[in-house]
Amino acid sequence: MKSRLEALGPLIVQICNITGTPGVSLGVLHDGEILHTASYGFQDVKRQVEPNVDTSFVVCSMTKAITASMIGMVIDEGKLDFSTQLYQIFPEYQRNDAQANITIEDLLSHRTGLASYDGLWLSSDNQILLNRSEAIPILNYSPAASALRTEFIYNNIAYEVLGQVLEKSTGSTYSELLHKRIIEPLGLNRTFYAEEPFDNNTAKSYTTLEDGSFYEVPPWGHGKNLLIGAAGAIRSSISDLLVLYKALVNAANSQVVQRSVLGAKNVFKQTPQLLQGKVGVPNQSLREYSYASGWIRAELPAIVDLFVDYAPPLLGSGSASRLMIHHQGYIAGNVGYITLFPETSTAVVVLGNSAGLTDTMRLLGQVIVETVLGNKVDADTYLNIAIAASKNTIESVNTVHKELLAGKTIDQPTRDITAYTGRYYNVTENFFIDIIAIDGRIQVAYMGSSNDTFDLIPYESDSFFWWLDFNESAKRARLPGYPKEYFILKFGCPSTSSWLRSRTDVEMGCLTWKHEFQLAGPGEVFRKKARKPYTDDFGALGIFKELR
Known part of the structure; x- marks a missing residue:
């Protein structure tokens, strides 16, 4: 042998x-x-x-x-x-x-x-966006994907x-x-x-x-x-x-x-x-x-x-x-x-x-x-x-890009870009997404990180996508394999039926990102809040006492 x-x-x-x-x-x-x-x-x-x-x-x-x-x-x-x-x-x-x-x-x-929610911690350049104190809070709020x-x-x-x-x-x-x-x-x-x-x-x-x-x-x-x-x-x-x-x-x-x-x-x-x-x-x-x-x-x-x-x-x-x-x-x-x-x-x-x-x-x-x-x-x-x-x-990455381009229906944002800018938090407020206006365009910065900042391209009404080609993804140590939905951010809060609101009326202040594919539906909703200094020391108990 x-x-x-x-x-x-x-x-x-x-x-x-x-x-x-x-x-x-x-x-x-x-x-x-x-x-x-x-x-x-x-x-x-x-x-x-x-x-x-x-x-x-x-x-x-x-x-x-x-x-x-x-x-x-x-x-x-x-x-x-x-x-x-x-x-x-x-x-x-x-x-x-x-x-x-x-x-x-x-x-x-x-x-x-429980859904894995890997998208909340895995970042570019082999960096991790959250610290150890967030593990229990993540398990607390991660949706169940099965019994x-x-x-x-x-x-x-x-x-x-x-x-x-x-x-x-x-x-x-x-x-x-x-x-x-x-x-x-x-x-x-x-x-x-x-x-x-x-x-x-x-x-x-x-x-x-x-x-x-x-x-x-x-x-x-x-x-x-x-x-x-x-x-x-x-x-x-x-x-x-x-x-x-x-x-x-x-x-x-x-x-x-x-x-x-x-x-x-x-x-x-x-x-x-x-x-x-x-x-x-x-x-x-x-x-x-x-x-x-x-x-x-x-x-x-x-x-x-x-x-x-x-x-x-x-x-x-x-x-x-x-x-x-x-x-x-x-x-x-x-x-x-x-x-x-x-x-x-x-x-x-x-x-x-x-x-x-x-x-x-x-x-x-x-x-x-x-x-x-x-x-x-x-x-x-x-x-x-x-x-x-x-x-x-290699082809799978290029295919996702083609799918994104095929689904693109607009060339300009539906609204003035200031309608989208701000800081959007998940429900436990241990993860946020910054939407930034720079020189007439907008960018997404996950957890405000420069390593995870990408230009946003108009996609459909009130939605945008970001994209990296195969080589740029590799240089940022980002693994391939994500479907097109991962790269799309949809703005506007989930609609509620109301006779006072017309069908064309969209309540802003939310964005939806599908970072987890073990769950059905459009993705997780992040809500806009006033910017506040980010700290690495939220602490599990601190978060939940605040939310109560």
Whole structure:
């Protein structure tokens, strides 16, 4: 098997060249031993520095499994339970629907039913528009997209809240817990959290332009008071992750068989419960495909296509049926993929420093998994997928632009532009949208940020759109994939029937923005209020006392 893995090098390089991925490091653990490691390309394109097994990459959402593992440790100590309700830890979490009863297990498994509202925190240049104090308020007011515990809806804010649950339950910061519970016991030396400094063996972050060239962007997940840290801000290396996943797999196996004897010395606790499927995930297979706690479960052979922007081949065809536990990490400039096969103590880890033109790490991960399973890899199939997926990513952005232009019915604003200017707040007033008049035109500035300021183009009556072409989006570290509605702002408050108001009368003072597509309808309504100084210290309790 080792020679077959080594022989994958040329195919891996070809896929990376096609999809626009500057640097990759990978590792394979099998039967509990390191079977293969390799690195390709550059961790620093300008200086032509190659990555190695100790190069740290942002692992993005692979962080979730580590957060879940620390929850398991705290549960094992009796400080929490999977059935503990969120309001029991944070009394300020208050809702008037079924989601008021959200538990730790619901948060871990993305079955809260709440819309993710990622559009409220994800900004250009890998910056985050909100701080940690807004996590509970967001869960308080996020609409339910489905009934509690009935549907898988991925929610990054849920894992931010789990990080805060850890802190509240232990009295330590997330970073302190990571060091005390995982880094130090396992002897990891290339694993870091958000506020720790970068060094000269840290992969730089890149996006890929239309011509396949690389553009360096600010790193993701770095800074104080970071929202989403517990969901995606750990940096690690192949060398460290192989140690971590070996311990995790050992814990899973020993705790199933003889937990009281074999599992006692392992840092990971409650592992079988954390790896159990909690909610089904839609899939093209009759076999199991579910979400556990920071992990996805798939019974192979299966088409493993969650979050994939291309049609992957059937994985594991020709092999005996077996359980695969996996996850991915994906944000502009940072990508990762991890697959575990507990029964054979196998782990496949792939880390990269660009989202590229498609999810390259998932593609590479599948190639490596097939090789580990002893299956033949059809190189042409994977190369053709890489070519088609990369082309489709670029074309999808251009298609949205064409759709916006096709829907455009006016060239000039319906009203004087001063009718639209002002600051518009969501209901909790922790997010605002500035509409600014400059030199006879208007712009939108999300949270007043210069990084998120865009010219507005008249679209339809009292509505405008903003737009960035593919290269400009990449340079701002904005991921593609949003439909045309995301770029449209509609002004005017939702109409109410009144015999005093004519059909042509529109009450101004509101704008509607569809930033969340798990919910039906035109989008969220933001209401104009007098400008007031913005502070990063709203505080959850402060907001809700003011609103009452």
